[in-house]
Amino acid sequence: MRTVNELFRLDERVAIVTGGAGHIGLAFGEALSEQGARVVVVDRQRLACEERAHVLETKSGVKALALPEDLSDSAAPGRVVAATLAAFGRIDVIVNNAAFTGASGLPGYAVPFPEQSLEAWEAAIRVNLTCAFQLVQAAHEELAARRGSVVNVGSIYGVVGPNMNLYAGTPMGNPAAYAATKGGLLQLTQYLATVLAPKVRVNAISPGGISRGQPEAFAERYAALTPLKRMGTEEDLKGALALLVSDAGAYITGQNIMVDGGWTAW
Template identity: 55%
Template sequence: MKSIEELMDLTGRTALVTGGAGYIGQAFCDALAESGAKVAVLDMDADRVNETATRLAEQWSVETMGVTLNLADEKTVVATPGKVAAKLGSLDILVNCAAFVGTSKLTGWGVPFEEQSVDTWRAALETNLTAPFALIQAATPWLRESGRGSIVNIGSTYGVVGPDMSLYDDTKMGNPAAYGASKGGLIQLTRYLSTVLAPDVRVNSICPGGVARGQDPKFVARYEARTPMGRMATEEDMKGALLYLASDLSAYVTGQNLMVDGGWTAW
């Protein structure tokens, strides 16, 4: 019988993490690299991508590569798995962490529903749902070949439940329909692919709760009051869930959506 250490060991495997230079994405990259995986860091900002890839290689003594692209560029997206496999030797783990969260200059995002923009809706679905579909489809041959292929899609509590808009009263924050709809779609895509790609590839998702990142204190107080754990999440809270689903610790787990939300959706 294998030890826990053996089950969580990712030595010899390669992981591709979209949004890998972001807050949660970097935590995921660290968890994978610390467990021995080679890591391809995919994101839009070339400087942050290269800084992250370099840091991972130096800190964890693993091979890395940076991939700078816009997930709306379908031709570049579908070519990426082959490039990663060619450079790092395989593609065994795919983490779809990148998300459109309204940080672009597009309007009609964190505003009342009547003011939300169709163009911004389309942009969100393109990044949060269509790009993962295209990337998974392109990566499937390598993931099947791996024999231990694992896909982990990053959803959100708002892909599972509707928003309580009272949390946002008297703040500049909002909760757009496109975010929840795209994340809900990604969770259902997870279920679909878990049966379609079985038994060669496992497909699961993680739904983080709200992550503390300097939000309006009024929002934070309300959010924490509604969370059984009494606090917002940190990026570190997500690392164990990712390592579990990416490694052989979860070798008989597929089609599952793991809530990492401090109990937010439990009541």
């Protein structure tokens, strides 16, 4: 029997992280490279993407690749798979993490429901949901050959509705398209977990709100409504990812781990 430390290792494996230059993407990239994987950082922020790949490589001593791509382009997922295979010759892990979040600044998105635009709705569906479908479809044979795994990044808002009282008096919002795409991603997780079994495992992680300089009134209300009495941190998400993508999670598929301080437990 292998030790726990051996089970969590990803040496030789290759992991793609979409939105890899974002806040949670950084934590995921770190976790994967600390486990020994070669990480492919995919993000539309070209400079941040290149910088992140460089930092990962320097810190872990394991190769990393920056792939600046705008995933709004329906041809981008195919390019990501082709470029990863050209660079590393294999794909073991895909983390579908890129999304238009409430803080993305997309016009017509994080605004009151009557003002939410069709353009923003469609843009969010493309990046938050369709891109995951395309990426896994483009890589499924390679993932199967490697007995690979996929992790989709959901949200508490893919599981429960928003409490709009949290946002009162702040410029923050909670778009319908965010809820719909995150809910869709969770069901896509279950679909793929059964359809791609037994060779590919597919799971989800659904974070709660991450503390990131939100208005004090929001952060206090949020913490008060959370059993663990605080907002999350990016670091809180590393362990769940490390489990799901490695052999430590070899018998886990079709699951959604809520990393939310208990937000959805009551």
